[in-house]
Amino acid sequence: MIFGQLKKWSNVLVKKIEKIEVEANKCLKVRAVNSSCTSCLDICPVSGIDIIQNSLEINESCLDCGLCTAVCPTNALKWNHPPHIQLLNQLKRLSNSESEVYITCASMLKGTVKTNVVEVPCLGMLPGEFWINASLDVPNLNILYQASTCHFCQFSEGEKMFLDQKSEAEKLANSTFPICNSIKKSSDDGEIDHHRRKLLTSLLEEVKETNTITVKEVLEVDKTLSPFEKFDRYYQQQDEINKMVEAAEEIKNNVVDQFVNDNVIHTDKRALLYKAFEKEPELQNKMTIPLPEIKESCTRCGACAFLCPTDAIIMDNDNSMILVTNKCVSCGLCEEICYEKHVKLTPKKATVLKDKYLDLVQ
DSSP states (O other), rough: OHHHHHHHHHHHHHHHHOOOOEOOOOOHHHHHHTTTHHHHHOOTTTTOEEEETTEEOOOOOOOOOHHHHHHOSSSSSSEEESSSHHHHHHHHHHHHHHHHEEEEEEEHTTTTOOHHHHHHOGGGGGHHHHHHHHHHHHHTTEEEEOOOHHHTTTTTTHHHHHHHHHHHHHHHTTTOEEEESSOOOOOTTSSSSSHHHHHHHHHHHHHHHHHHHHHHHHHHOOOOOOOHHHHHHHHHHHHHHHHHTTSOGGHHEEEEEEEETTTTOOOOOHHHHHHHHOOOTHHHHHHHHEEEEOOOTTOOOOOOHOOOTOOOEOEEEEEEOOTTTTTOOOOOHHHOTTTTTEEEEEEOOOOOSOOOOEEEEO
16 A cells, blocks of 8 residues: 555656656557557657657657647647746746736747747747647737747757648637737846746746646556556446446436546547637637547457557447547547457547537447
8 A cells, every 4th residue: 555655756756857748558559569650659750769669659759849749639648847827827927017928939038048939949849739728818918939040950840830830729719819929028137136036947947746646646547558457447347337327318428427436548649629618619619630430340359449549439338439528539440459440540620529429430
């Protein structure tokens, strides 16, 4: 018991030390060798990622640009220094105290420190969902960006990602982020030691985030099982499932909640998307989300459920298939691994996410 708790605490410390958190069980290529996903390998400017059999590793050549975390569909590679939601909260706090707030990359700042500026390694590491939330929560946000700086940057692959993600977010949110090449003086510039303030703020943010990760680690609410572990657990729970599904249809959602423990495992990007929907529900009418559909000819082999990296597909005891919409991240692995091609990802209006459970095959 004590050893187990100490191990979880050590896991927390390891996660906070590394800028990029790695969870191999969520990697599509690790879960299924026939997965075509090579997004992280393709975007990495220095070949800093190794995927070998059941292993996903960051090697010594990594530059901590964070681009791989932006393209990873399942959070197998997750930016943790700090997480996207923490960056967003930092911008929101600055927005309340500063007339103008800026976000930029390290190359633009060149080591200088400004109290009204949030710095990231590369703007390309920020997904579209981040920019959508920023447009809703930080009305005075400016982007410090110069194309010439990106041209000579070692992370030059990130420029197109940044521009594409920003443009798509602006269309959806019906807003525009001002782009500038200089910073207006902060209200308290010259009155404090910016380096000390930045260090203190960073320490406070790290304490808050570490507490969050600790809770998740101890409660195991964000743990992804390997396909083999899921397979074993599935058969261990059959007696319990058989009893639960005898309940009346009107309480079926509660039965499923009990089965899956309602532990939502989704990516930072999907979490940010839900956050944006809460702030601006109309966005759901503007967006489409690819979700799996299963043909009636499905043989119910269960491969899609066992290999799903976020436990979004559930096989009921009567061989019906259920999709948990707030866990699906549209990674497409279910479609790829279906040998007989019974599964297909189909674009659906994002309003479908209002329904927590969808019957795929009954």
